Amino acid sequence: MALCITITSTKGGVGKTTLTAHRGAYLADLGQTVLLVDADPQPTLSSYFPLRERAPWGLTRLMVEAATNGVISATTLDRLDSIFF
């Protein structure tokens, strides 16, 4: 069963991205399969993890076309993938 964790705040610079990156990597390290979704229009989560494979599309395609193919980027960490704007 998938568990969805949303990290959000109306205030900037309070550690949303940092917490998301660390929690994601920690869960992947524990053996969970993790998909990080960066919905920030000024995304910085992508800078935390080197990519093994960069998807040609991202969150916009997922939301507008409800298509999941070509939107998930693979990081170099096992079990940790990501979707960016």
Ligand SMILES: Nc1ncnc2c1ncn2[C@@H]1O[C@H](COP(=O)(O)OP(=O)(O)OP(=O)(O)O)[C@@H](O)[C@H]1O
């Ligand atoms: N637990 C923490 N202790 C100390 N510094 C932290 C902690 N979490 C984050 N920071 C620092 O605070 C700053 C802002 O963190 P971060 O970018 O994660 O916030 P954010 O909420 O994602 O910001 P934004 O609203 O700009 O997206 C960064 O310099 C980060 O290194």
Ligand SMILES: [Mg+2]
């Ligand atoms: Mg942020």
